[in-house]
Amino acid sequence: MKVLIQSATISDSGSPFHQKQKNVLIQGGRIIEIGGKSGSADKVIDGEGMILSAGWVDIGTYVGDPGLEQKEDLESIAKAAAAGGFTEIAILPNTAPAIQTKNEVNYILKGNGQRLVQIYPMGAVTLKNQGEELTEMIDLNAAGAIAFTDGLKTIWNTDILLKSLQYLQKFEGLLINHSTDIWLNMFGQMNEGPNSTRLGLKGMPTIAEDVAVKRDLELITYAGGRLHFSRVSSSRALESIRAAKKKKLNVTCDIAGYQALLDDSLLEDFDTNYKVDPPLREKAELTAMINALKDGTIDVLVTGHLPQDVESKVVEFDDADFGMINIQTFASQISALSKHVDVHELVEKIARTPRTLLKLEQPTIDKDARANLTLFDPNEKWIFDESANLSRSQNSPWLGKEIQGKVKAVFNNSKHWVDA
Numbered sequence: 001m002k003v004l005i006q007s008a009t010i011s012d013s014g015s016p017f018h019q020k021q022k023n024v025l026i027q028g029g030r031i032i033e034i035g036g037k038s039g040s041a042d043k044v045i046d047g048e049g050m051i052l053s054a055g056w057v058d059i060g061t062y063v064g065d066p067g068l069e070q071k072e073d074l075e076s077i078a079k080a081a082a083a084g085g086f087t088e089i090a091i092l093p094n095t096a097p098a099i100q101t102k103n104e105v106n107y108i109l110k111g112n113g114q115r116l117v118q119i120y121p122m123g124a125v126t127l128k129n130q131g132e133e134l135t136e137m138i139d140l141n142a143a144g145a146i147a148f149t150d151g152l153k154t155i156w157n158t159d160i161l162l163k164s165l166q167y168l169q170k171f172e173g174l175l176i177n178h179s180t181d182i183w184l185n186m187f188g189q190m191n192e193g194p195n196s197t198r199l200g201l202k203g204m205p206t207i208a209e210d211v212a213v214k215r216d217l218e219l220i221t222y223a224g225g226r227l228h229f230s231r232v233s234s235s236r237a238l239e240s241i242r243a244a245k246k247k248k249l250n251v252t253c254d255i256a257g258y259q260a261l262l263d264d265s266l267l268e269d270f271d272t273n274y275k276v277d278p279p280l281r282e283k284a285e286l287t288a289m290i291n292a293l294k295d296g297t298i299d300v301l302v303t304g305h306l307p308q309d310v311e312s313k314v315v316e317f318d319d320a321d322f323g324m325i326n327i328q329t330f331a332s333q334i335s336a337l338s339k340h341v342d343v344h345e346l347v348e349k350i351a352r353t354p355r356t357l358l359k360l361e362q363p364t365i366d367k368d369a370r371a372n373l374t375l376f377d378p379n380e381k382w383i384f385d386e387s388a389n390l391s392r393s394q395n396s397p398w399l400g401k402e403i404q405g406k407v408k409a410v411f412n413n414s415k416h417w418v419d420a
Contacts, residue, residue, distance in 0.1 A: 001027070001042045001416075002025060002026070002027045002041040003041060003043045003044075003045065003411075003418070004024070004025050004026075004041035004043070004044045005023065005025075005047045005375060005409070006044060006045065006046055006047050006048070007021055007022075007047050007048045008021065008022070008047030008048075008050045008051065008375060009021050009047075009051050009052065010022055010024075010052050010365050011052065011053040012054055012347075012351070012352075013348060013352065014352065014362060014364045015365040015366055016366065017034060017365060019344060022035050023036065024052060024373075026371045026373070026411055028414065029370060029411075029413070029414030030368060031366065031367060031370075031373075034367050043418065045408065045409060045418065047375060047408075049377065049379055050375055050376060051375070051376045051378065052365065052373060052374070052376075053351050053365075053374050053376070054351040054352065054363045054364065054365065054373065054374070055087025055351065055374050055411070056085045056350045056374050057087070057350065057351065057354035057355055057358070057360070058081070058086050058330075058350075058354070059090045059228075059230075059300060059302050059357070060090065060091075060092055060122075060151070060176070060254075060303075060304070061081070061089040061090065061091050061092065061305045061327065062091070062092050062094065062152070062305055062307065062323070063091045063095070064095060064096075064307070065095065066107060067095050067097060068095060069392075071307045071308060071312075071392060071393055072307040072391060074108070074119060076391055077089070077091075077117075077391075078115050079390040080305075080325075080328050081327055082116050082417040083328050083390055083417065083419075084328040084330055084407060085330070085331055085374040085376060086117060086327065086374075087116065087372050087373075087374065087411075087412035088119075088120065088360065088412075089120070090120045090122050090146050090358060091120070091121055092151035093123060093124040093129060093150070093151050094129055094151040097128075098124045098127070098129050099123055099124055099140075099145070100124040100128070100140070101135075101136075102139060105123065105143040105144050106143060106144070108120070109121065109144050112413075113413075115413065116412050116413055116416070116417060118412070120144070120146040120358070121144065121146065122146055122147045122148065122151070122176065123135060123137060123140035123148050123149075124149075124151075125137070125148050125149060125150050125155055125164050125175070126150055126155070126157075126160060129151060129152075130153075131150065131155055132157065132160070134160065134163060134164065134167070137167055137173065138167075138170060138171065141171050141173055146358050146359075146360075147173065147174040147175075147357075148164065148173055149175070149176035149177065149178075150177075150178075151178070152178065152277070152306075153178070154177060154178050154179060154181075154212065155177050156181075156182050158219070161175075161219055164225075165219060165220055165223040165225035165227065166224075166225065168226070169224060169225050172226065174228055174357060175227050175228070176227075176228045177216060177227065178230045178231060179209065179213045179215075179216050179237075180208050180209050180212050181207075181209075181211050181212045184204075184205060184207060184208035184211070185205075187202050188205075188279070189202050189203075189275065189317065189318060190264055190267050190279045191203060191206075191279040191280060191282065192204055192205040195264045195265055195268070195282075201317070201318075204278070204279050206233070206234040206235075206236065206237070206285070209232070209233060209234040209237045210234055210236045210237050210240070213232070213234075213237040213240050217240060217244050217249065217251065220250070221247075221249060224250075225250065226250050227249075227250065227251050228251070228253065228254070228300075229251065229253035230253075230254060231259065231277075231302070231304060232255055232298070233255070233279070233281050233285060233289075234278075234285065235284070235285050235288030238253075238289070238297055238298070241253050245297065252300065252353075253298055253300070254299065254301060255292075255293075255298055255301065255302070256276075256302050256326065257301050257304070257337065258276075258304065258324070258333055259278075259281075259289060260286050260293065260337060262274065262280050262286075263281065263282060263285075263286055264279065264280045266280060266397075267280065271397060272314075272317055272320035273395050273397040275317065276306070276324055290340045290341065293346070293349075294345075298349070299349065300349050300353050301333075301337075301346065301350050303326045304323075304326055305324075305325055305326045305327040305330075306322070306323025306324060306325070306395075307325050307393030308321050308323050308393055308395045313395045323395065325393055325394070325396045326396070328388070328389065328391070329396065329398050329403060331405040331407050332403040332404055332405035333405070334350070334376070334378070334405060335379070338378060351374070371414075371416075372412045373409075373410065373411040374407060374409075375407070375408045375409040375410070376407050377405070377406050377407075379404065380404070380405070380406040380408075381403070381404045382406050383400070383401065383403075384396065384399060384400070384403055385399065385400055386400075
């Protein structure tokens, strides 16, 4: 089947057509023509005003499979990720059992030959993600684990973190940490500040993140290695990472797309869909995130996709679990962020940089290249309702609402998904 994308703006810094408006003809999993009228096609997509990039990559998608499939399974995440614009996702190890042996790694990888979306497991750093005993990371890497993290759990044990940084240097492995002080955040429900006081909720202070990030930076200064900070939310933590980069430490970081757009005032109605970790911060912190996106301190944008079943969310706020689904609505955040940050810089943070960190093959948009592509319309408005939602969970603050920014097509592994 031939698919012709007409007049889309290409966003791919590795392509000779970067920031140029071109026609792109795709057939048999490859780009067979760029530029001209490109002849006839079985499917023609009017890409005027749209952006065509290498397929998007998400670092840190949560999938409950194995063990917690009622939240999300491999089949549902593959469908939701494709509709959200992703051709590759790296998933967190907080499953039951955790991704901590070759069996779990092989279970995740075995379906990739038949999938449009390639799903890569990230191996647990510690057994059951409890922070007490290291997994066999060399064996997990050999089996196909693409990075190492305790995922939703911070690596709280200083000795474990130090040994992990040293251990992973044997194969230049990437350590990812959600850096926060678990004791300072104990029993926290939302950002600590005027709004938490007014609502009577236990706060999660930014200092919990600040001290943890500084600790981790001291450890990588001492031990070496590769360290990636996941879902940073504090301006002081970002400043510490910015300073560490100037010192040439091998550190990177990400935020979820919604973190730079949503603030803690949204919790005034006690909507548990806004209960996330790290918590939505005050508006001043959001400004710091926007600035860090602009100056390159933040390397990667992620979805922060964390599905929860009804029993985990439709409860009293204090009892609700953290997290929101966001893989299908992520494009709307790219659209909103593009009002503050150049859209091509944003695309770099979801297409090329994640692949560099995970040592994945870098696709490029050129004639005869493999078609690994995402077509994104930043202007289309649509309603994310239950019929559109492909996740097994519904914990989204946007469910039933109109949002702007939609993925129109994805291509990968000789397969494609096109928005009807």
